Each structure stands twice: as structure tokens, then as C-alpha cells.
Amino acid sequence: MRQGKGRLLIVGLGPGACEWVTPEATQALAEANDLVGYAPYLARLPERPGQTRHASDNREELARASQALSLAASGRKVAVVSGGDPGVFAMAAAVFEALEAGEPAWRGLEVKVIPGITAMQAAAARLGAPLGHDFCAISLSDNLKSWTVIEKRLAAAADADFVIALYNPASKSRSQGIHDAFACLRARKPPATPVMFARAVGRPDEELTITSLAEADPGNADMATLVIIGSSATRVVVRPGSMRGFVYTPRGEGARP
Amino acid sequence: MRQGKGRLLIVGLGPGACEWVTPEATQALAEANDLVGYAPYLARLPERPGQTRHASDNREELARASQALSLAASGRKVAVVSGGDPGVFAMAAAVFEALEAGEPAWRGLEVKVIPGITAMQAAAARLGAPLGHDFCAISLSDNLKSWTVIEKRLAAAADADFVIALYNPASKSRSQGIHDAFACLRARKPPATPVMFARAVGRPDEELTITSLAEADPGNADMATLVIIGSSATRVVVRPGSMRGFVYTPRGEGARP
Numbered sequence: 302m303r304q305g306k307g308r309l310l311i312v313g314l315g316p317g318a319c320e321w322v323t324p325e326a327t328q329a330l331a332e333a334n335d336l337v338g339y340a341p342y343l344a345r346l347p348e349r350p351g352q353t354r355h356a357s358d359n360r361e362e363l364a365r366a367s368q369a370l371s372l373a374a375s376g377r378k379v380a381v382v383s384g385g386d387p388g389v390f391a392m393a394a395a396v397f398e399a400l401e402a403g404e405p406a407w408r409g410l411e412v413k414v415i416p417g418i419t420a421m422q423a424a425a426a427r428l429g430a431p432l433g434h435d436f437c438a439i440s441l442s443d444n445l446k447s448w449t450v451i452e453k454r455l456a457a458a459a460d461a462d463f464v465i466a467l468y469n470p471a472s473k474s475r476s477q478g479i480h481d482a483f484a485c486l487r488a489r490k491p492p493a494t495p496v497m498f499a500r501a502v503g504r505p506d507e508e509l510t511i512t513s514l515a516e517a518d519p520g521n522a523d524m525a526t527l528v529i530i531g532s533s534a535t536r537v538v539v540r541p542g543s544m545r546g547f548v549y550t551p552r553g554e555g556a557r558p
Numbered sequence: 559m560r561q562g563k564g565r566l567l568i569v570g571l572g573p574g575a576c577e578w579v580t581p582e583a584t585q586a587l588a589e590a591n592d593l594v595g596y597a598p599y600l601a602r603l604p605e606r607p608g609q610t611r612h613a614s615d616n617r618e619e620l621a622r623a624s625q626a627l628s629l630a631a632s633g634r635k636v637a638v639v640s641g642g643d644p645g646v647f648a649m650a651a652a653v654f655e656a657l658e659a660g661e662p663a664w665r666g667l668e669v670k671v672i673p674g675i676t677a678m679q680a681a682a683a684r685l686g687a688p689l690g691h692d693f694c695a696i697s698l699s700d701n702l703k704s705w706t707v708i709e710k711r712l713a714a715a716a717d718a719d720f721v722i723a724l725y726n727p728a729s730k731s732r733s734q735g736i737h738d739a740f741a742c743l744r745a746r747k748p749p750a751t752p753v754m755f756a757r758a759v760g761r762p763d764e765e766l767t768i769t770s771l772a773e774a775d776p777g778n779a780d781m782a783t784l785v786i787i788g789s790s791a792t793r794v795v796v797r798p799g800s801m802r803g804f805v806y807t808p809r810g811e812g813a814r815p
Contacts, residue, residue, distance in 0.1 A: 320582035323675070328577070362809075388682040390809075394690025397806035401795045408797045412804065414683035418580070418673050425645040426671035433651025434703075435711055437694030437720060445810020446691075450719075454692055457718030461711045463694060538658045540665045547669065549654035552619075552647075553702020 309373040309410060310380045311387040311396055313417020314342060317503030321418045329380055329415050337369040338382030346382070362392065366399035370407045386419035390440050390468045420527040421466040424499030427509055429538070429547035431497060431529050436464035441471070441478045448478070455482055459489040464550050465530040470522035483519040486530060490514055495531035495548055498522060511537060511546055564630040566667060567637045568644040568653055570674020571599060574760030578675045586637055586672050594626040595639030603639070619649065623656035627664045643676035647697050647725045677784040678723040681756030684766055686804035688754060688786050693721035698728070698735045705735065712739055716746040721807050722787040727779035740776040743787060747771055752788035752805055755779060768794060768803060
């Protein structure tokens with residue numbers, strides 16, 4: 302019996318709010334036979350008749366990726382559901398790792414990434430335009446890389462005056478890294494550098510903090526937090542009364558008012 | 559006569575395809591009295607009765623931003639239309655620059671950024687997951703910053719082994735920078751490093767090239783191109799027959815197969 306042509310779409314839901322799910326992602330989810338993903342992401346999606354859900358734990362990324370590839374190879378239309386943008390510290394890299402290490406036939410599968418709004422974009426949008434000029438994104442998770450590499454990248458980013466977005470700043474089992482990261486940055490950047498904590502952006506418990514490198518409490522960051530550290534050009538525009546300031550990084554050094 | 563409450567939304571359309579315009583952006587555009595933006599972006603939007611368009615040239619970002627703020631201050635609901643994500647090398651920073659330098663009353667306006675898919679995400683999605691680990695985004699435009707700063711950031715990004723996304727690699731009046739950038743990177747990174755040119759992603763003339771740092775022709779890059787240079791961990795998965803390979807950066811050094 303000849304099987305139908307399977308495919309695997311890796312779908313980004315964005316950071317939490319429905320208004321950030323692209324039409325491409327919505328269509329991909331509607332057409333899937335199987336949804337594979339971390340349980341809380343699957344829980345955000347409406348139930349559909351005929352669609353099978355495969356929920357898994359957050360730490361099982363490679364196993365989840367292999368399961369999804371295997372389902373697609375059997376002829377199913379599979380959607381791997383990812384938070385944010387699957388291509389930015391999320392599920393897409395795990396799928397290609399599993400694909401390269403797995404069955405040779407998987408290389409012939411149709412595999413497509415559906416991009417989404419990633420946490421640093423949502424955080425930046427709420428704050429103003431802190432990523433308005435050259436920036437870098439660094440994950441502080443040392444589950445798969447050494448802290449030496451992380452620290453080298455933090456130092457390089459500080460010395461070259463990039464705006465820095467920190468993903469995965471802390472978790473229950475990993476609370477020291479963000480303190481070490483701030484120690485590294487404080488040794489290299491001016492105390493007045495703007496620092497922003499954006500927690501749960503797009504969700505009901507969203508929380509934004511604008512502070513400075515000197516005043517920031519790194520202990521504020523948890524699993525749901527995205528941290529942005531300004532460049533030397535990043536500015537906070539004070540607003541009337543109790544309005545939160547706008548944070549932005551001008552388009553070039555020459556553009557500072 | 560008391561005026562209605564104006565507001566200014568800075569709306570990201572994504573890189574070209576309608577399927578990447580978020581519901582939040584669609585709604586913002588529908589509710590606007592005035593659309594302000596670079597003419598080709600406005601041309602992508604359907605005409606609506608009662609909506610006024612203010613098209614301008616690409617180089618007039620600050621003037622366009624001031625016009626939009628002025629309209630909002632007069633009580634209009636204004637949408638500044640931006641390609642990609644307004645917060646990433648696009649209109650949002652220009653609006654906040656104009657706001658800070660302009661009328662004091664502008665600081666009390668409602669100003670909101672509506673994020674969108676930016677070029678590097680669209681390019682990455684088409685290629686696989688090249689931004690799957692620590693990366694940085696650098697604009698090669700030296701209209702507003704010195705080439706010294708650009709070169710310092712390129713060198714730091716290469717030495718700290720970030721994946722590098724290059725925005726604005728070249729234009730008609732600015733063709734040398736991308737050659738200088740490649741010379742800087744070639745002096746610091748292995749010749750086999752994967753290099754990708756993603757041109758006009760999401761548009762009918764989309765074109766993707768996967769090559770290596772040694773083989774790449776920087777002259778391939780133009781205004782519509784996003785260039786990605788891999789880290790030492792970035793891999794190309796070869797696929798059967800004439801299928802284009804998948805490019806991805808694993809989640810950590812330990813993850814290489």
C-alpha cells in the first residue's frame with residue numbers, strides 16, 4: 302500500500318497573545334493531522350476533530366523532534382508547535398538535529414519552518430525600540446554549552462557595544478548564571494546603561510521593568526523573562542506623570558539628540 | 559473645540575508575504591485614519607474609504623516620523639507602516655528619535671509598536687534554523703554610523719563565534735562595505751563556514767543561495783538581500799537529488815552529531 306505524502310511544519314505561535322499568531326501559522330495548525338509539542342503550548346490551541354495531540358515535557362526536545370519526523374515519514378501531516386519563533390532558541394534546531402542524526406529517509410521529507418514573533422521582539426515593542434540598532438541574542442542556558450562560551454560572548458557583546466537580549470536567563474535549577482552575567486556586564490559597561498526585564502509579554506501577568514545596570518536586580522529574572530541590556534546609545538525618554546518611559550536605541554551614533 | 563484622542567501605531571508588515579502579517583497589524587491598519595510610510599509599503603495595502611495616505615521617500619525617515627507624530631497630536635489615529643519588524647533596523651527607532659527631539663506634548667501621546675516578522679527570521683525559516691543558537695544582527699549601512707564601529711562589531715561577532723545576520727548589506731550608492739565585511743570575516747573564520755544569501759524572501763522573486771565563506775561572492779548582495787554567516791557549529795544537511803540542503807545551528811556545542 303502506497304502511503305500519502307507526509308510533511309512536517311515547525312510552527313511558531315509567538316509569545317502568548319493570539320493577535321501575534323500569523324495567518325501562515327493558523328493555517329498550518331488547521332491542516333495538521335498531528336500536533337506535537339510541549340504541553341502548555343498545545344493547551345493554547347483549540348481542539349479539532351480528527352486531530353491527534355502528542356504532548357511532551359519541556360526537556361524532551363530531541364525525542365519530540367524524532368517522534369514528529371517519524372510521524373511525517375509515515376505519511377502524516379505533522380505540526381511541531383513551538384513558542385515564539387521556532388528558529389530562535391526554540392524547536393527548529395532540535396528538529397534538524399534529530400533529522401541529521403536519524404533515518405536517512407527523513408532527509409527527503411518536506412520540512413518547513415513557520416516563523417513567529419520571538420520574545421525579544423515582543424518585549425522591545427512594549428518598551429519602545431531598544432533593538433533599534435545592532436544587537437545580539439544570547440541564551441544563558443548552559444545545559445548544552447559551557448559557561449565559558451557564554452561569558453566570552455557576553456564580554457564580546459559588551460566590548461563591541463551591542464544591545465544584548467538574554468534568553469533563558471534563569472530557571473528553578475539554574476539561578477546563578479544571570480548573576481554571573483550581570484557581574485561580567487557591570488565590569489564592562491557604564492552603570493547608567495538601561496536594563497529592561499520583560500516578563501510574560503503578551504500574557505495576562507505581563508510585567509515590564511526599566512532600570513539601569515547599576516540598579517538592576519538580576520534575581521528578578523525567571524524562566525518567563527527576557528532581559529535587554531542597552532548599548533551606550535540606548536536612551537530612556539521620560540514621559541509625563543506616571544507614564545512608563547520609552548526606551549530606544551537610535552539608528553546610528555550620529556542620531557543622538 | 560476639544561479634539562479626539564490621537565494615537566500613533568508603528569506597524570510591521572513583515573518581509574513581503576501577506577501570510578506573515580499578524581492579526582494585530584491587520585487590525586491596526588484597518589482602524590487608522592492616516593497611513594504614513596515609504597511608498598512601496600503603502601502600495602502593499604488595500605485602499606480604504608476615509609483613510610488618508612502620506613507616502614514618502616525611503617531616506618526621509620525622521621521627517622516622516624515627525625509628520626506622523628504631528629498628525630497624532632492633532633487627534634488622528636495614525637499608522638506608520640514599516641517593512642519587517644519596525645523595531646529591527648526599521649521605523650520605530652526613527653519615531654522615538656523624532657519624539658524625543660520634537661514637541662514636548664508628543665511625549666504624552668499613545669505610541670505603540672506592533673511587531674512583525676523581520677527579514678532574518680523569514681530567511682532563517684526558508685533555510686532551516688541557522689539562527690538556532692546565539693546570534694547577532696548588524697546593519698552595514700554607514701549612513702549614520704562610522705565604518706570603524708561596524709568593523710569592530712563584525713570582528714567581535716566573528717571572534718566570539720556568533721551566527722551573524724547582516725542587514726542593509728549594499729545599495730546602489732554603497733557597494734564597498736559588504737566586500738570589506740567579507741574580508742574582515744575571512745581573516746577570522748574558517749573558509750568552510752556556511753554563508754547564505756536570502757534575497758526578496760516572501761516575494762515572487764525570492765532567491766536563496768547556500769555557499770561557504772571561501773566561495774561566497776559578496777557582490778551577490780543588494781538592498782533586498784539578508785546575509786547570514788554561520789558560527790563554527792552551523793551545519794548544512796545534504797538532501798537527496800536536487801533538494802536544497804537544510805542549514806541549522808545546533809542548540810549547543812555538545813549537540814553536534
